[in-house]
Amino acid sequence: MSLRLRLIPCLIALMVSPSALAQPHNIALNAENLDLSGARDVRFETLAGRDAMCFSGVALINDQAGGQGRLRADIYNSRARQFANLVFHASDGDNNEDVYLRIHKSGLEDSVQYTPQIKGESHWQLFPNHQAQINFGQADWIGFEVEFNERQARASVHTDHGVEHLDIAELILRGDGEGLGLRSLFGACFSNVSFDPSPVVLNNISAEPIERAGLITQWGLSNAHPFTGFEAVSATSWDQVESEANGTVLISRYRAKAQGGNFEANGVDVVTAGVIVTSESDQTVRLNFDVSDMARIALNGQDLVELNNSFRAKNAQTLFRGDFDINTQTLFLPLRAGENVLTFTVADRANGWGLAARLDPDADVKVRPYLPNQTD
Numbered sequence: 472m473s474l475r476l477r478l479i480p481c482l483i484a485l486m487v488s489p490s491a492l493a494q495p496h497n498i499a500l501n502a503e504n505l506d507l508s509g510a511r512d513v514r515f516e517t518l519a520g521r522d523a524m525c526f527s528g529v530a531l532i533n534d535q536a537g538g539q540g541r542l543r544a545d546i547y548n549s550r551a552r553q554f555a556n557l558v559f560h561a562s563d564g565d566n567n568e569d570v571y572l573r574i575h576k577s578g579l580e581d582s583v584q585y586t587p588q589i590k591g592e593s594h595w596q597l598f599p600n601h602q603a604q605i606n607f608g609q610a611d612w613i614g615f616e617v618e619f620n621e622r623q624a625r626a627s628v629h630t631d632h633g634v635e636h637l638d639i640a641e642l643i644l645r646g647d648g649e650g651l652g653l654r655s656l657f658g659a660c661f662s663n664v665s666f667d668p669s670p671v672v673l674n675n676i677s678a679e680p681i682e683r684a685g686l687i688t689q690w691g692l693s694n695a696h697p698f699t700g701f702e703a704v705s706a707t708s709w710d711q712v713e714s715e716a717n718g719t720v721l722i723s724r725y726r727a728k729a730q731g732g733n734f735e736a737n738g739v740d741v742v743t744a745g746v747i748v749t750s751e752s753d754q755t756v757r758l759n760f761d762v763s764d765m766a767r768i769a770l771n772g773q774d775l776v777e778l779n780n781s782f783r784a785k786n787a788q789t790l791f792r793g794d795f796d797i798n799t800q801t802l803f804l805p806l807r808a809g810e811n812v813l814t815f816t817v818a819d820r821a822n823g824w825g826l827a828a829r830l831d832p833d834a835d836v837k838v839r840p841y842l843p844n845q846t847d
Contacts (some may be wrong), residue, residue, distance in 0.1 A: 500522070500662070505533060510526045511527050513525070519611035520611075521545065525547075525660040528654070531564060532666070536649040540668040542558075543614070547612060553575065554573055555653075557569065566589060567588050569588055569593075571583070589723040592821070594643075597763060605630075606632055614629030615628055624638075626639075681716055681718075686829050687718065689711060689840045691745045691843075692712045693709050694708045694726070695728070698740055709745075717797075722826070737821050739820045740819060748837070749809065753805075758801065758803070759828070760800050760801075761795050762825070763819060763823045765817070766778055
């Protein structure tokens with residue numbers, strides 16, 4: 472009997488998975504626990520009775536990684552124009568997924584947002600459905616947490632009003648990296664940072680259905696270079712690229728900016744994306760599309776339209792955001808029988824470099840990438 476009693480605890484221990492034993496880790500905010508090489512204007516101070524770190528840039532957490540878990544921090548409610556980000560799925564400081572508070576936007580529809588950071592560039596304009604309207608309340612500190620796994624995430628904001636959420640049904644980087652960290656614009660302040668590596672299941676987050684009929688999902692994409700005007704654009708090399716599931720081409724996945732990573736202080740870079748549309752007859756076909764930020768669209772070498780969807784571009788008195796939506800713009804393409812070359816020359820400064828297009832799904836056409844430097 473005594474032998475059996477000694478074995479039972481051992482068997483129970485073997486049945487418990489390592490993840491079930493995971494415990495939250497409190498992360499002291501100091502140079503030993505954080506990689507501050509990507510941070511600037513770092514200050515350690517006491518705010519409203521808390522030890523806090525204030526900075527701009529990105530600070531990845533040393534010796535902490537996880538493809539899933541719960542990352543939490545308290546954010547100082549300065550009410551100033553500041554952005555306080557929780558960083559996860561980080562390959563490095565330039566490639567990661569972020570959820571963040573826009574502290575000066577309390578109670579507005581874009582007070583909390585999600586974006587992937589790709590090659591040092593934020594892409595929030597391309598994801599207008601990934602934001603929430605949350606009032607941060609009057610307390611000095613805002614509790615901020617992101618639960619995430621490889622595919623989905625939920626950001627939770629704890630205020631004196633209670634808890635509200637932003638759900639992300641489809642993450643963009645989907646676990647490409649496992650690093651964790653903090654990011655800040657304009658000196659946001661953080662306290663009480665912790666990470667719980669326990670498994671995260673978010674079964675009650677559902678993605679909106681994607682209408683894939685007519686989507687152009689494969690493009691030829693040119694090299695990138697600094698933009699000096701559409702008339703000066705030239706392309707010397709091309710590669711085939713794939714869109715995201717919803718048809719959006721994240722250009723930064725494939726091309727780096729010559730002067731990037733500094734938001735509105737960036738230079739403007741440009742690429743050309745193209746497809747060959749083969750039509751059985753002369754016909755006019757509807758094209759729904761959007762671009763970010765500026766574009767010239769041409770068919771068979773003839774310019775059709777030039778447009779500017781840049782942040783704050785359309786009205787000096789109101790905040791034009793440049794939100795991206797494939798259903799926003801419409802053209803009617805005068806296709807000729809045979810092959811037609813459709814090109815989008817897209818220039819961008821900041822906040823999301825992308826394009827998406829859908830041809831009328833009832834049109835009798837075939838589409839393939841435009842790759843002028845390749846032969847069949």
